[in-house]
Amino acid sequence: MKIRIGAGSCGIAAGALKAQEAVEAEIKNRGLNMEVQITGCIGMCHHEPLVDVIDDNGREFTYGHVTPEIVKTIFAEHIEGGSPVEKYLVATSDSPNEFLAGQTRVALRNCGLINPEEIDDYIKQDGYQALEKVVAKSTPEEVIAEIKASGLRGRGGAGFPTWFKWNAARQNPGTEKYVVCNADEGDPGAFMDRSVLEGDPHSVLEGMAIAGYAIGAGEGIIYARAEYPLAIRRVEMAIKQAQAKGLLGANLFGSDFSFNIRIKQGAGAFVCGEETALIASLEGERGMPRLKPPFPAQSGYWGKPTNINNVETLANVPWIIAAGGSAFAAMGTEKSKGTKVFALAGKIKRGGLVEVPMGLSLRDVIFKVGGGIKQDRQFKAVQMGGPSGGCIPTALLDTPVDYDSINQTGAIMGSGGMVVMDETTCMVDIARFFLDFTQKESCGKCVQCRIGTKRMLEILERICNGQGKENDLELLEEIAVKVKEGSLCGLGQSAPNPVLTTIRYFRDEYEAHIRDKKCPAKQCKALITYRIDAKKCKGCSLCARKCPVGCITGEKRQPYTINQDQCIKCGNCLEVCPAKFGAVTVE
C-alpha cells in the first residue's frame, strides 16, 4: 500500500501538511512500512486536502477534506481494517466521480499523480522520451510539421497557432535564439499554469527543450510570477535534477544539440504577461510593451529571435510528439484542436481545474463537471478571459467552448479562467472591479489606455455610488472605442471588454443603478440599506455582537435597531441572524 497526498499550494492552504504529519505519525505509531508520496493538484480543489490510498493491486481510493482525525480513521478502518471509509471517499479508480469522469487530461496528465519533486517519477511516465525522439530522429522541420498537424494554438490568451510562431523563429537567421516560457499568469481567477508548474514541472521543461530544438535555440528562460513561491521552488528543483541527469545541458542524448533553462522571477506587473513587456522586464527594464512588428520571433530578448509560449502550451508539446499530432487533432473542434484546461472558481460548487476537449458547451463545463452553482442559487454569468474578457449570460450557456465561439460572445478564451457568478453578483460592480484592475495595471505609455481607463472607472464608480447620469452608458461606450483604438498592446485594446459585455447583456442592471438608484444584486453599498424587522427580531443580540462598528443597539429580548449613519454595510448582521428568525433584511 501507498499513500499519496495532494500538496499543491491550494492543498497546503487547505491543510495538506497537517494531513501529511498525521499520516507519518500513524505509520510510525502503527509500525507500518508504507511509502508516502506527495503530488501536485489533481484539480479537485473543492475537496482539499486530498489523501489517496493506493492498494497493492493499484486501486486508488481518494479521501477528501482530510483532517488529522480522519487520517486516524482511515488507518484504523481502511489500511489496517481492510474496508474503505465510505463516508470520506470522494472518488475511487473503479468509480471516478463526475468531476473526474468528464475530463481528458493531456496538459494535466501527470498532475496529482506523480511526485513533482522526483524526476524519476516523470521519467517513469515516459518523460523526456519525446525530447529524445526528436533529437535522435527528427529534423527541426519535422517537429514543426508535427505541431502543425496537431493544430495546437497558444493557451496564453490569443490562440495563435504554435507551429507558426516556431517556424517564424526558426526562419529568422541567427545562431543565438531563445525560448521563453510565459509563467506570469496574470489573469486573476486563473491558476492552471501554477498547477502545472507545481504538479508537473518537467513537462514544461521538456516542452521548452523541444521548442528549442525546433527553432534552434540554446537557452530557455521561464518568467514566473513572484506570487507563486512553491511553483518557483519546484521548477528550480526540476531544472537541477534534469541537469544532473544530462537531460538539460550540453550535447543532449549525444547529439550536438545543447539546451539549458533558467528561471527569472517577475516582480508583480500584469502587463509583463504581454510578450514585449515581458522581454523588457527580462532585460531588467520597466515592463512596457512596444510596437509590433518587429515580433519577438524577429527581434526579442536582447534583439535575438525569441519564441514565447505559455506554460500550458508547452506542457502539451511532449504529449503531442509522443502520441502524434493527429491524436491531438482528433480532439476538439475544427478550428480549436485538442483539450483545454479551465480553472473553475467563483460561485461554483466544484471549483478546481478541469481539462476537457475543446467544443464542450459552457453548460456542460459549469453544470456537469463543475456541479452547478453553490447553494443552488441562480446562475447569472460566467466571466472568461479576465480583464481582457467578458461576462457571458445564461442565454449563451450553450456556446461551445472554443476560441472562435467564445470570441463571438464578446468575451475571449483567455487563459481559461472561468469565474462563475450568481444572482448575488452585481454586474456593474464586476465591470468596475475590472476597470479598477486595468487602470492600476496600465503601464501608462498610451494616453488612451492610461487616461481612458481612469475616466471609465470614474463613471463606473459613480454609477455604483448611485450618482450615475442618464447618458453614462453612451459615454462609456464612446470612451471604450477610443481606448481600444488608441492602445498599443492587448491590455488597453481589451480593457473595455468587461464593460462592453456587461452593458450588452445586463443593460437593465446598469439602468436600475442609474435611474432607480437600486442595485438588484444588493452589492453596491451606497444603494442598499440593512434593516432589522422589529416584528421578527427576538433580541438575541448576535448581530450586535458581530457588528464591527457597534452600530446595532438594543435591549436583550427586545428588537434591536441599526444606526444607519454608522452602518458600513458589511453584511455581517444579515449573515449571523439565525435563519429561524430571519429578522435582518437588505433593500
Added chain:
Amino acid sequence: MGCCCEEKEQSSQNNLIDLKLIKGILQEYKSQAGSLVTVLQKAQDVYGYLPLPALRYIAEELGVKAAKVYGVATFYTQFRLTPVGKYVILLCQGTACHVNGSERIETALCQELKIKPGETTADGLFTLTNVACLGCCSLAPVMMINGQAHGPLTPDKAVKIIKDLYVQEEQADGEGA
C-alpha cells in the same frame, strides 16, 4: 508613481542602512546585463524593503542612473520603499475572491489591525497588502501570510489567524525574556 524628490529622506536612514550587506549581490550581478530587477529583488530580501540609500548605491555600482533604478523600483508592485512588518499579509482581491466576498475580509482585517491596506501596524508586526490573485482561487477568499496561503476565509477566520499570530508572538517574547 512619484519621483525621487518627493520622498522625504530622513538623514538618519543613511546611517541605519548597512550597504555592505548587498555588496556581494552587486559583485555577482555587476557584469550581467539586464540584472537590475533581480538585484532589486535580492536587495529587498536583505532589507525587507528598498531603502533609498541602497537604491543609490545600486545605481552607482551598476553604472546606471539613479532615476532609472528608482523608475524600475516604482514600476513593479513587488518593490516597497518603506519597511514592512514581520508578517506580510497578502490579501487577494482577484476576481474569484472578489465575488466571494474579499471586501468583507478586508474590512475585518482593517478593523482588527487598525490599519488600511498598504500600511503597517504601529508595533511593526503586520503589513496588509492587497494583491490580485494568489492562484488559489478555488479556496476564495484567500490571503497569504509569509508564503503560507489561508482559505476559504470568513471575516471571523481571518481575524482568528491574526489573533493566533499575536499569541504566538507574545509567547515567543515571553520565552525570550
